[in-house]
Amino acid sequence: MRTLHVVLPAGVDDPASPSGGNRYDRRACERLATLGWQVIEHTVDGDWPRPDTARLAGLAAVLSAVPDGGLILLDGLVACAAPEVVVPASARLRLAVLVHLPLVDEAGDIDLDARERATLRAVAAVIATSEGAARHLAERHGLDRVHVAAPGVDPASLSTGTVTGSRLLCVAAVIPRKAPDVLLSALATLTDLDWRCTFAGALDRDPAYTARVTATAGELGGRVDFAGPLVGADLDARYAGADLLVLPSHAETYGMVVTEALARGIPVLATEVGGVPEALGWARGPSGAIRPGMLVPPGDPAALADTLRRWLTQPETRVNLRAAATARRSTLDGWDATTRSLTAVLDAL
Structure with a gap:
């Protein structure tokens, strides 16, 4: 069985803080497990993406506990602003970062841009959630390649709506x-x-x-x-x-x-x-x-x-x-397509 460590922000399952990124992370972990991956989840507390000493120490503790050569998928919200932790770890671990949103857009803080650049240039693979986002990240940070794993969607019943569209x-x-x-x-x-x-x-x-x-x-x-x-x-x-x-x-x-x-x-x-x-x-x-x-x-x-x-x-x-x-x-992709894209990247590592 292939083992994958996944590092997520604390609160990923908090119903009071729903987000597209959280839903993506949860679906991805669930589907990877059904494909035979042993998914080991780790959460890091803090008001991400802005790092402080405690948050960086929490992330460092998680990464240091993974054996040499371990395969890790990190949520970009946790990883991108923490190059002082991620860059050294990239020398002994196989790291992939899933970027839901560039930090300059997420936090509106241009100072985080250089931190994200250092992180993404150091890891083995960068994954974005759309072709447009992949191009944007590659151009902004000078990356040779950014992989794409677009979100899926669950089937749902048709909306009844109203005649007036109001x-x-x-x-x-x-x-x-x-x-x-x-x-x-x-x-x-x-x-x-x-x-x-x-x-x-x-x-x-x-x-x-x-x-x-x-x-x-x-x-x-x-x-x-x-x-x-x-x-x-x-x-x-x-x-x-x-x-x-x-x-x-x-x-x-x-x-x-x-x-x-x-x-x-x-x-x-x-x-x-x-x-x-x-x-x-x-x-x-x-x-x-x-x-x-x-x-x-x-x-x-x-x-x-x-x-x-x-x-x-x-x-x-x-x-x-x-x-x-x-x-x-009828043309929308489900989460199986997302998982296939993620698996292709992870298998290559």
Whole structure:
């Protein structure tokens, strides 16, 4: 049996802090185990990715306990900002780093960029979650090759939706990178139309920012609901009643909520950033390929508002995009494809 050590941030299974990266890590570990890997999980506590002495010591202790030549897959949130630990360990261990999001996008801190570069140049393999993210990492850090293991998606039932398309859903933590403020600015110009918007995601990542966002939402007459972090059946129920997923992020390496919506036949309105166009993909329509959603520039509330108005006022647009989203369901890859990609990289090490 092949043995794989996986190093994850503490809280990977915390329902109060759901994230695409956490879901990816959990699915990957589960599927690798079904393929015959002995998966040994280690978690490192701390407010990653910003390192301090205690967090670095915790990571060093985990790596030092692995025998020489051991094969280790590290979550980039834990590893990328810790070159003083990872670089020396790379001399005796076979290390692969899975980068869910570059640190400059994750933390908005350019000082972490050099730390990430030193880490990724030292390890045996770097894995990204989309082709776009792989190109970005390779160019930014001068890497010869970045492998790709795109997230899979679980099968799901079709959403029932509404005739008017008025139920909007944004599944994302309330943080600046996810840009809920941009969406609220767009919605503020659409008060003449019928819509309701639910935000499903953590509210405690940036309390000051969350306070500003919720205060803005309060000016929209009770049309906006902040449901907090949702998982399992609670999140499924929100998807089941949604007409359109809206993802206004400033940066995404993939955007797992995009394919989660498409798996339910829900069209997507998202920003054209990172791997989002890859996740959205294409469906086959009567006259050729068609997007199962709409893309707008990031940080542009006017463009977002114009596209939302088109969705809310044009029944033909809704019908066509719903048909495309339903057609896209059958072309989505499951987690088996993700695991095959990961296994190919790990086997090569």
